[in-house]
């Protein structure tokens with residue numbers, strides 16, 4: 008059996024940065040001053056549990072402090088970002104914000120805010136339930152039209168009103184191209200910003216290339232991680248694929264022993280989880296590991 012790891016896989020720049028900000032904050036704090044994150048710091052259960060054990064508390068909204076807060080709480084905004092209202096509320100409530108919004112996401116928020124102020128209608132191509140999309144929408148007063156799939160575009164009425172179109176950073180590049188081709192025809196006065204981030208493009212392209220060379224793809228990452236799900240979808244359109252969170256979900260009996268196995272991991276999957284999957288497979292027999300981790 009041979010294992011190949013995708014050339015681009017695992018933690019991206021924005022996730023590494025968010026985790027580093029949280030780590031530094033934990034170092035400075037004592038148990039009387041807990042550190043909070045607004046939503047899980049990243050979409051990975053094992054990482055979230057690791058931080059919970061170190062005293063980090065996950066809150067879903069700042070209003071939890073209305074009754075229980077002592078003032079001066081420190082809340083980390085995760086890499087997905089948050090709506091403008093969160094920053095405004097934090098200021099009013101004297102909550103200190105540690106902003107780990109990925110700079111690429113921050114740039115989209117600024118773009119949306121600028122164009123909305125100029126009177127453009129905003130279209131976000133992405134998952135309407137995803138925190139990043141909800142956050143971006145919150146920088147144009149939640150006025151954006153969210154497009155998830157081609158069928159959504161077809162329902163829109165043609166217009167020559169000015170429109171600014173952006174993408175969720177982890178959106179599927181191929182579907183984005185199809186959607187924007189139709190949007191261009193519907194909206195004659197549109198400004199299109201391809202805001203899919205390089206890390207996403209690289210991971211999607213690398214996993215597709217790897218899937219074409221192997222018998223089986225293993226995609227590692229959170230079951231709620233948008234970018235991991237997209238990698239799994241791309242791989243499964245090419246070759247037999249399984250999506251697992253950890254080594255414990257890997258049933259080795261599904262492998263015959265003579266296949267070439269491809270491995271990729273979402274942008275929120277730490278390297279130790281990837282390595283533990285590889286080790287589990289390796290322990291079953293002879294393995295030639297010639298990929299990058």
Ligand code: SF4
Nearest residue numbers: 019021109111176204
């Ligand atoms: S996937 Fe891209 S935009 Fe999202 S956190 Fe990572 S580097 Fe930032």
